[in-house]
Amino acid sequence: MPRPTITQVAALAGVSIASASRALNDQIASAETIEKVRKAAAELGYIPDSRARSLKLGRTQQLAYAVADIGNPVYVEMMSAVQHVVAASGYRLVISSTGTTSTSLEVVDELRRGHVDGLILSPLRVTDELIQALELAPVPVVVLGRAPEESTIDSVRADSPRGMRMVVDHLVATGRRRLVFLNGPRDTTPGRLREEGFLAAMAAHPDAEGRTFAAPDFTIASGYAAAQKVLDDADDAPLDAIVAANDLIGIGALHAADDLGWSVPGDLSITGMDNTELAEVTRPGLTSVDLGAAERGRLAAELLLARIAEPTRAVHTVTVAPSLTIRASSMAKPLAQATAERGVG
Amino acid sequence: MPRPTITQVAALAGVSIASASRALNDQIASAETIEKVRKAAAELGYIPDSRARSLKLGRTQQLAYAVADIGNPVYVEMMSAVQHVVAASGYRLVISSTGTTSTSLEVVDELRRGHVDGLILSPLRVTDELIQALELAPVPVVVLGRAPEESTIDSVRADSPRGMRMVVDHLVATGRRRLVFLNGPRDTTPGRLREEGFLAAMAAHPDAEGRTFAAPDFTIASGYAAAQKVLDDADDAPLDAIVAANDLIGIGALHAADDLGWSVPGDLSITGMDNTELAEVTRPGLTSVDLGAAERGRLAAELLLARIAEPTRAVHTVTVAPSLTIRASSMAKPLAQATAERGVG
DSSP states (O other): OOOOOHHHHHHHHTSOHHHHHIIIIIOOSOHHHHHHHHHHHHHHTOOOOHHHHHHHHTOOSEEEEEESOTTSHHHHHHHHHHHHHHHHTTOEEEEEEOOTTOOSHHHHHHGGGOOOSEEEEEOSSOOHHHHHHHHTOSSOEEEESOOOTTOOOEEEEOOHHHHHHHHHHHHHHTTOOEEEEEESOTTSHHHHHHHHHHHHHHHTOTTSEEEEEEOSSSSHHHHHHHHHHHHHTTTTSOOSEEEESSHHHHHHHHHHHHHTTOOTTTTOEEEEESOOTHHHHSSSOOEEEEOOHHHHHHHHHHHHHHHHHOTTSOOOEEEOOOEEEOOGGGOOOOHHHHHHHHOOO | OOOOOHHHHHHHHTSOHHHHHIIIIIOOSOHHHHHHHHHHHHHHTOOOOHHHHHHHHTOOSEEEEEESOTTSHHHHHHHHHHHHHHHHTTOEEEEEEOOTTOOSHHHHHHGGGOOOSEEEEEOSSOOHHHHHHHHTOSSOEEEESOOOTTOOOEEEEOOHHHHHHHHHHHHHHTTOOEEEEEESOTTSHHHHHHHHHHHHHHHTOTTSEEEEEEOSSSSHHHHHHHHHHHHHTTTTSOOSEEEESSHHHHHHHHHHHHHTTOOTTTTOEEEEESOOTHHHHSSSOOEEEEOOHHHHHHHHHHHHHHHHHOTTSOOOEEEOOOEEEOOGGGOOOOHHHHHHHHOOO
């Protein structure tokens, strides 16, 4: 079937081509004309050509979402939420994957091609150079992460230090006194922020002891090996809780504890962070902190649409509060029993 | 910074605007001119406007990927693979989520807006109406799923019946004789195909018995309740293996067996399907069939690019072979012991 043209729509509606176009694309016409033209367009199955239209309007009706790795479950959760808001507003979502070694600068460069009206970027590293590029970008950008205080970029951030505080408070409240933080690499943003958060949280509990140990990776295998080491050394350096920097390390620790004959949570509490689907399927289930990935995605999309609608509005920096899901891996043991066994308190 | 124009590029290169445009956009010019114009464009930071360019070329350099639920891990795996191929070919990927109740017809309608050069569609249900719409679509479409034999649509399909055969053969080879298939809803494409596959596979083993049981959903909770029922009835209807229709049902069965005191794989083997990340984190690990989601995504993207390059090429229907990953949940028990215990063989 040949595609119907605006000329045919105009002829059927009995108006000029210019009127038909204005009525359809810009809603600038009398109510009666708009109604006539819409009816004719519907009858013929006419759909405006989005390329011609976007060129004329100077808008593409597309937004981009760029992340390091589109297969990472945390980014997927964000993307689903972004897509939901974007689609409901009549925009299309273009995905790019920056790769884990990228500075994200190419994504910002690409914006000059004019293929989108805005960008949501979740950079692995927020450098000064990147922020400067974003401030000069030809379309609005929202950063999922930590933009500097003085920048003019809208941003949405998680609060992993506060999440870490919730975990530590929970463990201490359930009778744990000797906590080991199992981190991934410390030279990553999550590694640095989560370890700082752990140490700050421990400082609030002078009756408990905290130490840290870094695994080479945020993976199950890395967590397994690190936990094995920590548990093997337990005679010299006793512990009653492992605070993992993410769920994968926590799952590795659960498996290591099982293999070495430690009862969880009888002898040892174990917690994770990110509250991925994986935390629900282990036995015992893994206590974990939800950093609100879906909520962050939703807010980022809403900030971007608001910025497009009103380019001069005030800069927004939004922080999403974490929440703790307590599962069997850190259920309370009676305090008296813990004290008697470990001789601390 | 005002955006540099093609006029400035042409002036700096010392060629006409038409030559500069041909050299940059179509590579139609002498090698020397192309080199001069490229250098001038690089110096000025000129990037062609993609909207103007796509209108002129009649191409958008965009492809769409449409699935029911972009958060589903199987679709995410496909999407990562699609994105990888698409990005490497200089295209952008536009994502749409059709929702789980949709007929996907709106996605096909949307193609008439001219925003993409092709579509990869993973429909939940492949209806005659949908195939007809796809055959009339204004741009090429590749279906991730089962297109009818006589259709002119390129398609990439999984082979879950063969996957089911691999599971059943493995269980029988490791001494299991009484198999229960725990399905999700039978009125879905996976539910129907996987159950047919199970029954066909059992028919090849007259010395073993198979029966089926449908859970109301493909979820952990549904699998847990269904397995509980089946295991509670084991005195009247003995079993030594549960073949779950997907990993989530399999994980529910693992948890139910644990709670009811069944040893896995001592008393009972349990298997899943889809080989998601979840199958690796359970204890015991869940034996599962990989239906090649990433490979299917990769092939679909390649078929689409090939079709765009050569619209008249022969229709391709590609089937990706499954593979079985054996984990602890179905490790072999000695055949003699199995026979003695169960009195079958």
